[in-house]
Amino acid sequence: MDISFALKKHLYKALSSVKQEYLKKSYKIDFVVEKPQIKEHGDYSSNIALQVSRGLNKNPEEIAKIIIKNLELPDFIKNVSFKKPGFINFFLSDQWLQENLKSILNKENNYSKKENFNKKIQVEFVSVNPTGNLHIGHARGAVIGSTLSNLLETQGFQVNREYYINDAGNQIDLFTESLYVRYMNLFNNNLPIPENGYEGKELEEIAEQIKSENYEKFTKISKKEALIHLKKIGIKQILNNIKNDLIELGVEYNSWFSEKSLIKSGEFKETINILKKKNLVFEKDGATWLDSKKLGDDKNNVLIKSDGGAPTYFATDIAYHKNKFLTRNFDTVIDIWGADHHGHIKRLSDALKALGIEKNRFVVILNQIVSLKTKSSMTKFSKRKGTSIPLKELIEEVGKDACRYNFLSKSPESQIEFDLDISKKKSNENPVFYVQYAHARMNSIIEKSKNFNFSKSTSNLKLLTHDSEIEIMKKLSEFPEILRFSSEKLEVHRLPQYTLELSQLLQKFYEECRVLPEKQEDYETSKSRLDLIKASKLILSETLSIMGMESPNKM
RNA sequence: GCGCUUGUAGCUCAACGGAUAGAGCGCAGCCCUGCGAAGGCUGAGGUUGUGGGUUCGAUUCCCGCCAAGCGCGCCA
CATH class of the missing domain: 1.10.730.10 (Isoleucyl-tRNA Synthetase; Domain 1)
Known part of the structure; x- marks a missing residue:
């Protein structure tokens, strides 16, 4: 049984008697039932009298007494008392607490599993580009997302845990180029890693592996053809690494959703067409734009790029979320993003609103970036540059549970400075x-x-x-x-x-x-x-x- | 410059507008011939960044200032 919820219901009921005497119907009552910090203030307490007396020109004590008088005392409460300036304090009955133990042991309470009320909720998290292995910074979202999913399940939601695979777009092309260079350089070439390319060690490993399986096969064909092959193999391998690292961290998904599939299925085009019909799309400078200003943004955003007609990340993300809400019919969608994506929230939710999706169905939890503390300086994690501690290493050194607990105990918006030396040393503490x-x-x-x-x-x-x-x-x-x-x-x-x-x-x-x-x-x-x-x-x-x-x- | 987030004990963080702001770590002292000492007890340590405002009541809400992180791409 949920005690504070039950108490709140009882208080509401008792309030109706106060209402008859003093309250106008329009008066909004917002009160809490909470656990006081001091023992003498009871096991639960409510500020209801203080809230009701506000603007009513009545003494809170007077209100409290009326409420207490009209309160139907539930069986789990042994005593109710008033305390200045206007709190109503509740004391739990020992006998009820003892009975409660039995129901825990008999599991007759459905202690965490509530009955299914048929609400579909999706939690999307991590969704890192398959361009490199996961590192410490990604662990935070992974831990929060998987725990939140488990938690929502205890409340009876049907939860879908999803990983969105950005397997289209030019970060993937850059990745493939970088991988190509690694591979070619294994055959006495000396090609430079492309500008803004991926420098992570894992690319070398994958290149080695491709070499050991295919030898010089891809050096013999045109670069264009080689890239097609390497892209496929590379993404597959990286995704495999990502999946395994997540499993090690205790994170498993119900679905992996491919960005590319949105293009293939035609859902992307369909989404753009819907926006076009609403007169929200225009052409300019060879690109296709969303008229975000009409939706309340201060600037417009490109949907389809001028060079070759590739969709932007923003455009496919609209289609992706259209798919979540209108194709798969999730009642609520929770996205867990790194704080560096916060600029994306407004324009996406505006676009979703234009598609007829109510605002409160789309929730984004931002977790602040994790930075790495070393003796002398703070280093930012960068997957592109390979300057980070791989998730795999973190789990090996610190352990899955310590890692999960560490990230879970901090609220998402706190900026974490991760000190690996301390985490390792103090793991026993x-x-x-x-x-x-x-x-x-x-x-x-x-x-x-x-x-x-x-x-x-x-x-x-x-x-x-x-x-x-x-x-x-x-x-x-x-x-x-x-x-x-x-x-x-x-x-x-x-x-x-x-x-x-x-x-x-x-x-x-x-x-x-x-x-x-x-x-x-x-x-x-x-x-x-x-x-x-x-x-x-x-x-x-x-x-x-x-x-x-x-x-x-x-x- | 503009926007978002944050600022709480030495460190890492809690606190649904409530009553005397709490934990862990670290520090000082005490406690095993008794179910696991990876433990228990006691103590020191705070002007909740800062200045105003709203309120019966502010760490929490509003405004200014200071500081930190992030964002402001036809990148994702």
Whole structure:
């Protein structure tokens, strides 16, 4: 059960009585139910009275009393109180918390899986050009995207995880040119890498591989023909590398969507035609333009280039998103982009609006660029120049879970300075190990408990009255709202925070309360405590699994 | 120059307009003949970049300034 959601509903109901006395219908009420920072302020509290009294010329205390009087007390609340300047504070019932443990253990709560309400949502992330291997900077979007997808699934959405492959356009041509040079230079040529070409080491490796499979075959044909072959082989190999690196990071997709397929299928042309019919397209200087100014932009954008009629990235992206919304019918599309693409958001969403797609169906999460900190300076990652730490290396050195936890615990808009030396050195002190250690510790107790002869009768959860036991039960009861809240706000960084908080409580409990029995009269307490840590282990590992991380039983 | 994002403890980051701004790391001290010390407890450490404004209440919203990152291509 989602406690704060339920409380909010109760408060709304009680509010109607206040309404009859004081409120005009038009008055908008915006209040929250939240967890206070100070224990004395209860387990939950609401500012409803303060919000209602605003502009009403009534004392918040008076409002609060009316609300409290008319409040139907739910079974999970043992006490409600008023506190100046106008807060209503709620205290959870211990008995309810104990009952709640049972439902966690019986999984009768559908603790995370809600019933399907048939909403299709797509999360598109990473979508890096297949022109080089992934590096640290890409890990951030990958981790956020995959976790967000898992999270949305717990809320009953049908989630599609997609990678958009930019396999058309001139970055690909540059890549192919660069690969061609690498290949040719293996045969005693000394060609320079083209200007703005790709200098990454992986191109050398691919060139070597092509050589070992095809020998000098592609040196014997025209450059034009060779490029066609190399492009195909190169893209395939790079995509393969990308896929494998992502799997190592715990990221898997439901679909891989090719940019080229939009051209082939005619959907690109169709999209342009729709825009033409809306009188939003014009020709100038040999190029085809979108009249973005009409849509509210301050400048127009090219759709089809003057040199040879190739579409721009912008143009195919409109077609791609038209495909998402109008062909595949996703209710909502979430794109996770690096912050360097933010200039693209407005013009794309304007174009989508012109296609009749409501604005709120298209959401972009921008994650700020990750920069690399070294002893002397900050280096920007560049795939083109090959100046970055490959994702593969990062995972090998730091580990998948530490890497995921690290990126997940920071909100996307924070600018991360990645210090590889510290990440490597301090890997043992990373909070991820603290959390996993708590899990392993609880498991170890559960394993050991199998050596004891506990009676088969159900445990008496009323015995769980110690402070640290109550605190754990409260934290567990928070889980559904953590999921709902993170999912509504699309904020995955609340999940690692939750695992840390729960782990802290478990470690404290471990110090203060012994679980396994030492003498006969301990057995009943032991049984109830075992249930407590079993439920905790379940929730902890559930959260870790949403975060794409392991829940080790041993470390 | 214009636009977007950010500025919180020594470091990395939290805080749905709420009450005494919190964690991890690092630092100082204490705690294992008892379920895993990868742990627990205690402590030091903050004018939330800065100056105004709105509000019963501002780290949060608005405006100015300072600083950082990104963007302003017929690149993607």
